[in-house]
Amino acid sequence: MKVHLLLLFRLFREAAGWKLGFGLGLACLTAMTGAALLGLSGWFVAATGMIGLAAGGALAFDLFPPSMGVRVLALLRTGARYSERLVTHDATLSVIAGLRVRLFRALARPNLGRALLQRPGRMLFRITGDLDTLDTLYLRLLVPVAGLLLLSLAGMVVLALLAGGAGLLPGLFLLFTGLIMLVLGGQGGLAAGGLRAAALEALRLRLLDLVAGRVEWRLAGRQEQVAKLALAAETRLARADDRLNRLESRLALGQGLAGTALLSGGVLLCAELVDRGLLGGAGVALFLLILLGMMEPLTPLRRGAVELGRSLRAVRRVGDALSADMPEAPSMTMTPDITLTDIQFRHPGAVAALYDGFNLLIPAGQHVAIIGDSGAGKSSLIALLTREVQPQAGCVSTPAWGLLAQESALFQDSVRANLLLAAPAASDVLLWDVLEQAGLARVVREMPGGLDARLGEGGSGLSSGQRRRLALARFLLQDKPLWLLDEVTEGIDLAVATLILAKIKEAAAGRTILLITHLRREAALADRIIRLSQGRVIQDVRRGDPEFPNALLSLRPD
Numbered sequence: 001m002k003v004h005l006l007l008l009f010r011l012f013r014e015a016a017g018w019k020l021g022f023g024l025g026l027a028c029l030t031a032m033t034g035a036a037l038l039g040l041s042g043w044f045v046a047a048t049g050m051i052g053l054a055a056g057g058a059l060a061f062d063l064f065p066p067s068m069g070v071r072v073l074a075l076l077r078t079g080a081r082y083s084e085r086l087v088t089h090d091a092t093l094s095v096i097a098g099l100r101v102r103l104f105r106a107l108a109r110p111n112l113g114r115a116l117l118q119r120p121g122r123m124l125f126r127i128t129g130d131l132d133t134l135d136t137l138y139l140r141l142l143v144p145v146a147g148l149l150l151l152s153l154a155g156m157v158v159l160a161l162l163a164g165g166a167g168l169l170p171g172l173f174l175l176f177t178g179l180i181m182l183v184l185g186g187q188g189g190l191a192a193g194g195l196r197a198a199a200l201e202a203l204r205l206r207l208l209d210l211v212a213g214r215v216e217w218r219l220a221g222r223q224e225q226v227a228k229l230a231l232a233a234e235t236r237l238a239r240a241d242d243r244l245n246r247l248e249s250r251l252a253l254g255q256g257l258a259g260t261a262l263l264s265g266g267v268l269l270c271a272e273l274v275d276r277g278l279l280g281g282a283g284v285a286l287f288l289l290i291l292l293g294m295m296e297p298l299t300p301l302r303r304g305a306v307e308l309g310r311s312l313r314a315v316r317r318v319g320d321a322l323s324a325d326m327p328e329a330p331s332m333t334m335t336p337d338i339t340l341t342d343i344q345f346r347h348p349g350a351v352a353a354l355y356d357g358f359n360l361l362i363p364a365g366q367h368v369a370i371i372g373d374s375g376a377g378k379s380s381l382i383a384l385l386t387r388e389v390q391p392q393a394g395c396v397s398t399p400a401w402g403l404l405a406q407e408s409a410l411f412q413d414s415v416r417a418n419l420l421l422a423a424p425a426a427s428d429v430l431l432w433d434v435l436e437q438a439g440l441a442r443v444v445r446e447m448p449g450g451l452d453a454r455l456g457e458g459g460s461g462l463s464s465g466q467r468r469r470l471a472l473a474r475f476l477l478q479d480k481p482l483w484l485l486d487e488v489t490e491g492i493d494l495a496v497a498t499l500i501l502a503k504i505k506e507a508a509a510g511r512t513i514l515l516i517t518h519l520r521r522e523a524a525l526a527d528r529i530i531r532l533s534q535g536r537v538i539q540d541v542r543r544g545d546p547e548f549p550n551a552l553l554s555l556r557p558d
């Protein structure tokens, strides 16, 4: 935890160090001017009232300095409060935005991203809920703690000047109250905050399941049960919220009692000091109002204390992901040929290694089909080449690659934005050209807005064949020396499949192509066929070899 906190503070400092410091300074200035304003105004009102009563006193009392002081302090406080809100929130939002990118990058690292994808709800929660919670660290903890410390110390100095050693007591009492609040709030909030985070995560997950699988749930007659699970998560969330609210109410009660005790003690102390002739009537007003002002940071601190548990949990979870030790494999290099040397690879959680001393060389420009029964290791080979996973030992080297998979992600955005993902600087002429090549130009031209027509989630609004063509158009935009094709025409009708394969063949000259397939029509593009079984090469034939046609014939016909 300590390591994670230090890491996050370092990232906070790197992202917006001076703004965070400036915001902290402004917050302290706001608290100090607030207390000083309250004290000075109280003293001024009391002093003028008392002098008004005393015959001839008004003539001797110079109103100008205190009234000027009140005005200056009021202006300073207003300006400081406004700037503090601007600076602290701006700093926090920019830190969180930067952290979101870093966290996303960290989660996208090989292996870690894969592991988390098995629990996508958790991944979503890390990037959203956990990160948003981190703003409390600065806004609701660091800022009020700094304000309370500074105000207590400054208050101790001023009150000690007014009332001697006894003036130190209120400041010490306030520091003690703040500490108790943090400890009690942190302890109580840890369990309830944990329950809240878990319940919220479960609720999101259940709701996503319910919406995404509504047809299947309905057909299986299980909609009610899943809805009940979502309701149960919501009930847990409400219960956790209730616990947190109760905790905050108890802390508010404690704060109220502590404030009353402090003021009552202050009144008694003032009475004693007045008796001894150490404090005048206006001094009493000054003393008591400064006391009131000193309590101001307790309220934000109370809220921060309740959130402490939740914040620390977020620190641990975000810190875990950010600091996960994932060595950037020195074994991954870029070369014109594809070379895999002495690869040892075991999927996380698998009992045995899939690849054990695996070697493969595919010279630049070769077109290779990888075939084999289900589970032979074809997709894992692509995952190794694309660095989606890292081998435990051995060396992988490839040229720069583009990947066309069976299911390519399309986004809820315009056709243009979906295409530009592959080539951000591509002109409209180029976009229409690849759409034409993929046989989709006419369809897009007829859509309202053309290239600006918006697609729904996952490319909805297009038929599945049209989605595959759009994915192909995007793929064609990438001018990469190596094309990796993962069962690209699996499950689509012959017309679209023929078009896709023809386009790939047309653009294949001069590139290395590695495709994995169960289909004869796809393997027919290759001039070399490699058959895998249980992570080993059991057949390696080239066009012209007598075995080549048999290897093709062993595949599923179109």
Ligand SMILES: Nc1ncnc2c1ncn2[C@@H]1O[C@H](COP(=O)(O)OP(=O)(O)OP(=O)(O)O)[C@@H](O)[C@H]1O
Pocket: 347, 348, 349, 350, 354, 372, 373, 374, 375, 376, 377, 378, 379, 380, 381
């Ligand atoms: N993420 C994973 N965790 C654990 N084991 C895995 C994982 N992914 C694949 N495997 C296992 O590794 C082996 C090879 O899987 P892979 O997906 O590479 O096979 P494939 O040849 O592509 O199969 P298919 O033709 O069905 O797509 C299988 O036994 C599979 O169960």
